[in-house]
Amino acid sequence: MVHENTFKYIKPTDDQLESMDALRYAFASITKDVDRILPDGFDKDHVIRLIRDAAMWSNIAMTRYDDGSPRK
Numbered sequence: 001m002v003h004e005n006t007f008k009y010i011k012p013t014d015d016q017l018e019s020m021d022a023l024r025y026a027f028a029s030i031t032k033d034v035d036r037i038l039p040d041g042f043d044k045d046h047v048i049r050l051i052r053d054a055a056m057w058s059n060i061a062m063t064r065y066d067d068g069s070p071r072k
Contacts, residue, residue, distance in 0.1 A: 001067065002067070002068055003064075003065075003067045003068030003069040004068075005064075005068055005069060005070055006064075006067075006068030007068075010063045010064060010070045010071075012059075012062065012063050013072070016062045016063055016071075019062055020058075020059055020062055023055065023058050023059075023062075024055065027051055027052075027054065027055040027058075030051060031048055031051050031052075034047055034048060034051065035048065
């Protein structure tokens, strides 16, 4: 069952924001390495898109339970 808040904005707590910042830094760091090391092309672009997806999903995981309800 999908929770009523699944598609609503959930404001992160201060602790969640701190964790999100740490993850954002980590994802940015790995993306810089990928950009520097891999040759340009579709595959490199795909890797970077997947990292961006992972960054987005990490924010969702930080603020919601699996059913979409807010994580406190």
